[in-house]
Amino acid sequence: MNLVPPAVERLAAEFGRLPGVGPKTAQRLTFHCLVAPRESVERLAAALAELRGSVRPCGRCYFIAEGELCGICANPRRDPASICVVEDALDVLAIERSGEFGGVYHVLQGAISPIDGVGPAQIRVDELVQRLEAGGVSEVIVATDPDVEGEATAHYLAERLASTGVTVSRLAHGLPAGSNVQYADELTVARAFAGRRAI
Amino acid sequence: MNLVPPAVERLAAEFGRLPGVGPKTAQRLTFHCLVAPRESVERLAAALAELRGSVRPCGRCYFIAEGELCGICANPRRDPASICVVEDALDVLAIERSGEFGGVYHVLQGAISPIDGVGPAQIRVDELVQRLEAGGVSEVIVATDPDVEGEATAHYLAERLASTGVTVSRLAHGLPAGSNVQYADELTVARAFAGRRAI
Missing domain, CATH: 1.10.8.420 (RecR Domain 1)
Structure with missing residues (x-):
């Protein structure tokens, strides 16, 4: 029973x-x-x-929007020549909180993960290429996660966008602010060494 | 914006x-x-x-029910002379999974916690007393949580029900099955000593 x-x-x-x-x-x-x-x-x-x-993906960047375009794409003070590529909409909010970026976004809605059956066709890569082909874009900053899927996606994008002539960069890897060196994992320390800068 | x-x-x-x-x-x-x-x-x-x-509290024990009575109160094979008192409906499911109890329940829908403004009048104590006054109950097993609020509720119930002549007991405290003595907190060890039994 x-x-x-x-x-x-x-x-x-x-x-x-x-x-x-x-x-x-x-x-x-x-x-x-x-x-x-x-x-x-x-x-x-x-x-x-x-x-x-009432809410749908932005018709241009796939961030959340109430109308055709999201609040960022519709804002004339954002620089449409600089596109930051992220995995999902929550990443946009995190980057906006930092106040470091004045361009626009492109939300892939996922990351490449062959194990999960997610290839470039399952995320919004073609839509990104179309935005670049439409012209007016000079820089793409890849801000996918610093994990296996995010790295694979970043490398795929670097190859795929190489022929467009647009500068493609990747967010820096290293020690997170406010953390301890002794608690950092090996890969984070290795990447922090590889990316060291003169002070 | x-x-x-x-x-x-x-x-x-x-x-x-x-x-x-x-x-x-x-x-x-x-x-x-x-x-x-x-x-x-x-x-x-x-x-x-x-x-x-479609779902409401059982009219007798305040466990969840679709009709007037829940599946336990409506089951003629359960012993209505033995009432197990719990804090909330999820506790009933945990006790039913053990298969150790063939009586019926009384869900208090909370525990006494003066800090949170919850006294006996805010939980279903009066309803329990009414069930006992209606007769036919010989045993009350208090299965409130082994924390401050649960203990306070158990002590309050023991005093309040003392005059009814019904046997009132409390679930045993001690080491949980499958645990390690070395990881047990002091209070659990102290209670396990206090409740030790001949083997």
């Missing part, structure tokens, strides 16, 4: 499909929704239902 | 109200919902919207 009503099982299954939410967490969130004020559960349901109605 | 559309902010805020979900996780879940298949987001929204329509 099943103790948990189907509606509860169903919600736990849906929570469990979210990234980073395991079966235990999904069950805890579901049981929270059972005892939380009814309005708060309804607000969450409404926010989810509403999300995809 | 705000880069994130209001619908996205709203969903992140609602996710952030779930227990154990901080602002970073809420943002990650929200951005996942932006790129996930539209149907999966709609299924989660529907499961949330549906939950509180």
Whole structure:
């Protein structure tokens, strides 16, 4: 005999499909929704239902937008000649927080990962090439993650964009600010040595 | 200028109200919902919207139920003379998994915590007393958590139920199965000594 009503099982299954939410967490969130004020559960349901109605990827860079273009592409004070290529939309927010970049973005929506069946065709590489072919771009900064997939994607982009004449660079690797040398992993230390600069 | 559309902010805020979900996780879940298949987001929204329509607390024990009574209270093979008192519905599932208990439950929906403004009147203590006054109950097993709030609740219940003539016991404290003595905290070791049994 099943103790948990189907509606509860169903919600736990849906929570469990979210990234980073395991079966235990999904069950805890579901049981929270059972005892939380009814309005708060309804607000969450409404926010989810509403999300995809009003928000879509930007028609140019694939960052999130409410209209045709996102707030960055639509901003005339951003420099369209400089494109920073990132894996997903959250990376845009992290770079914007740094305040270091005044250009525009291109969100690949993924990284090349043959093991997961993700090749260049599964992410928005062709769309990036089309933006470069349309002209007016002088610099591409590849800001994919410093992991295997991000590196593979960066190398692929460097080769693919070599013929366009556009300067292609990659964000520096090294010790993160506020960290300790003694706690850094070997690869980070190796890259910090390789990228050392005169002071 | 705000880069994130209001619908996205709203969903992140609602996710952030779930227990154990901080602002970073809420943002990650929200951005996942932006790129996930539209149907999966709609299924989660529907499961949330549906939950509180069909599921409510059991009219007797406050565990989850689809009708008037939950699957345990409605089961004639469970012994209604033995009531296990727990803090919340997830505790019922954990005890059911052990297969050790054939009685029925009483879900307090919380524990006494003066710091959080939760006294006996804020949890379902009166409802428990009413069940005992209705007669037919011979044993109450208090299975509140082995933490400050759970202990305070257990002591309060022991005093409050003393006059009913019902046997009140508390789940044993000690070393968890499969653990190591060397990693156990002092209080657990102290309780394991206090509760030692002849072998």
